[in-house]
Amino acid sequence: MLAEIKGLNEECGVFAIWGHEKAAEMAYYGLHALQHRGQEGAGIVSSDGAQLHVHKGTGLINEVFEAGKIRNLKGQAAIGHVRYATLGGGGYENVQPLVFRSQTSSLALAHNGNLVNAFALKTQLEAQGSILQTTSDTEVVAHLVKRSGHLELEEAIKQALGMVKGAYAFTFLTENKMFVALDPRGLRPLSIGMLGDAYVIASETCAFDLIGATYEREVQPGELLIIDENGMRSTAFSSPMKRTLCSMEYVYFSRPDSxxxxxxxxxxxxxxxxxxxxxxxxxxxxxxxxxxxxxxxxxxxxxxxxxxxxxxxxxxxxxxxxxxxxxxxxxxxxxxxxxxxxxxxxxxxxxxxxxxxxxxxxxxxxxxxxxxxxxxxxxxxxxxxxxxxxxxxxxxxxxxxxxxxxxxxxxxxxxxxxxxxxxxxxxxxxxxxxxxTDPNSITQGVCQACFTGNYPTEIYPDTIIPAYKD
Missing domain, CATH: 3.40.50.2020 (Rossmann fold)
Known part of the structure; x- marks a missing residue:
């Protein structure tokens, strides 16, 4: 319905592509297909193998990428994001993907969902000396990755994901790798597609249709994908759990052609x-x-x-x-x-x-x-x-x-x-x-917490503030 009037705002949307000569352009079109999931801000980060290029801003996709700005995003890999802003969560600094640069490498990440323990994690990180630049829970994950102590990014991401709770579909991009993760309960939708030899990830399959990609499969709850020049590899960062996909995806949020x-x-x-x-x-x-x-x-x-x-x-x-x-x-x-x-x-x-x-x-x-x-x-x-x-x-x-x-x-x-x-x-x-269709299958099941009060994860309502919803 008219969510912007009645008080039910869309979730965010993520899109990623690896191995395409026009990666940023494909991300631009993919985000157009996901525009219904967020109209307050958008961004794309690309990698040319040597460095990350970023452009983002507040507004709709066509407003953010006016006057051919997409041409400045070089490379064969890109991640993109559309978002809506909740109270305290607006502003350019919260527009994703977020980019973090260090002396050795850079990391960009985009997130659909909400981490229910973000406030506690932020408090812990600040006590350890971290200075967070946004009010987004997404930034917490980047700090956890950097503080993990693991030299290998894959292990650092796994450890960070093991510390966060809630709903999340993450895409990470470095100069030479891409990582994709879905929370252990699979609360958010996330799918894998192929565009020729290029790997495509999107919150909804309607994005595949727009760019001509073919649907391959769903990202599984607790699954971490690693995509690089050698192809795509799958590993698990969490033991299998009964899926509780957000029922509002079917009721309202997702496009009917997804x-x-x-x-x-x-x-x-x-x-x-x-x-x-x-x-x-x-x-x-x-x-x-x-x-x-x-x-x-x-x-x-x-x-x-x-x-x-x-x-x-x-x-x-x-x-x-x-x-x-x-x-x-x-x-x-x-x-x-x-x-x-x-x-x-x-x-x-x-x-x-x-x-x-x-x-x-x-x-x-x-x-x-x-x-x-x-x-x-x-x-x-x-x-x-x-x-x-x-x-x-x-x-x-x-x-x-x-x-x-x-x-x-x-x-x-x-x-x-x-x-x-x-x-x-x-x-x-x-x-x-x-x-x-099969209530006994571990891969099926829905979250109806807003209807029944049965939350599939532990929650911290006293410390969850609107500014942390992304």
């Missing part, structure tokens, strides 16, 4: 919609979805219920990013700027409005009002995920528990607040059933 852990996102959202119709059927004349991420679920709801699907809401794609507005009032007005009801479709009709989630409820209330002002006689809201009742500590910018409407009100109270004629959510069991 495959996440072997499952197409559009297809999974359709299945969620069908399951939702099974669990919360209602008599109505038309089904509509809130653009864009809810369209697939709405189609699934329509197919399972037999109620026709129509485009009852149109998204205006030429409106600026309203989340930068300084007041809640202006952000709420942004809903009307971004969405328009189709009066000829909803007037005089009982409408099922399918959405992916509800955070604060502000946006849902305004959309229900828009539909009723356009003549809908009834608006039945169906949410293709369970109620969000807990904050996420793994890199999604969900609000504090006090700001989550579902954590403080019953479903009936929420219905009254948003002005809907009825309101129902997909169950946690229904969501898992929609996206986990």
């Amino acid at each position: 495959n996440v852990n072997g499952l197409n996102v559009h297809a999974s959202r359709k299945t969620m919609g069908k399951q939702l119709a099974t669990e919360a059927m209602v008599e109505a004349d038309v089904v509509t979805g809130v653009p864009d991420s809810s369209i697939s679920a709405a189609i699934g709801f329509s197919e399972a219920s037999g109620i026709p699907y129509e485009l009852g809401l149109i998204k205006n794609r030429y409106v600026g990013r309203t989340f930068i507005q300084p007041s809640q009032e202006l952000r709420e007005q942004g809903v009307k700027m971004k969405l328009s009801p189709v009066r000829g479709i909803v007037e005089g009709k009982r409408v099922v409005m399918v959405d992916d989630s509800i955070v604060r409820g502000t946006t849902s209330r305004r959309i229900v009002r828009l539909l009723k002002e356009a003549g809908a006689t009834e608006v039945h809201v169906r949410i293709a995920s369970p109620p969000i009742v807990n904050p996420c500590y793994y890199g999604i910018d969900t609000s504090t528990k006090s700001e989550l409407i579902a954590a403080n009100f019953s479903v009936e109270e929420m219905r009254q607040q948003i002005g809907a004629d009825s309101l129902a959510f997909l169950s946690a069991e229904g969501l898992e059933k929609s996206i986990v």
Whole structure:
């Protein structure tokens, strides 16, 4: 849905390529495919075998790399990153990839996720004399690598990864090597592709499609990849654990044309919609979805219920990013700027409005009002995920528990607040059933902590501050 308005911000996205004569250019296009995962900053670091070249900045990809700046990034290897900023985490210094230079070599790294013990590690590092230059948890890893005492970078990275906890998909780049790592629970998505003889890594497979790469496989939880002139080698830095991939990748974050852990996102959202119709059927004349991420679920709801699907809401794609507005009032007005009801479709009709989630409820209330002002006689809201009742500590910018409407009100109270004629959510069991094909497999499983409160890792809520979310 309109995450920038309703308070659910995208995760970050990482892209890496090794062995291509136009590595930085491929990274540029790959990051374009991942732009939906972060619009606050972007950067690319390339290696020509002798030194690292970096360009990054705040804003969208095309804003950061205007006037041919990509041509200055020489070499056959590159890593890139798009990010969103949370409170205290903005500014140029936090834009990734981060680059650290020493007398012997340089290291660049990019990160999608959030380290839940970053505050404790930062405190320890500062006590040992480290001076951190950013408020990003990503920088902590670079210091841990440098302080490991290992001469071999591979072992230093393994030791550093063994000290951090939380969700992470890392790409590291030196002058002559690339390293890729996924956290032991596989909370973040990360895939391997090939572009001719070049190795490609991306948060989502849609980036492969854009540059013409072929999908090979997923990076496995606890896996460390080492890529250099000799090819790609795989090793483990952690013992195998049951995967708990973030369920919000399927619900909202990933593009519908991406495959996440072997499952197409559009297809999974359709299945969620069908399951939702099974669990919360209602008599109505038309089904509509809130653009864009809810369209697939709405189609699934329509197919399972037999109620026709129509485009009852149109998204205006030429409106600026309203989340930068300084007041809640202006952000709420942004809903009307971004969405328009189709009066000829909803007037005089009982409408099922399918959405992916509800955070604060502000946006849902305004959309229900828009539909009723356009003549809908009834608006039945169906949410293709369970109620969000807990904050996420793994890199999604969900609000504090006090700001989550579902954590403080019953479903009936929420219905009254948003002005809907009825309101129902997909169950946690229904969501898992929609996206986990083999619950007994160690490679499958999802994190539903924001819905259930069952966090797959130890968390430190008293020391996790928004500035450390990247």
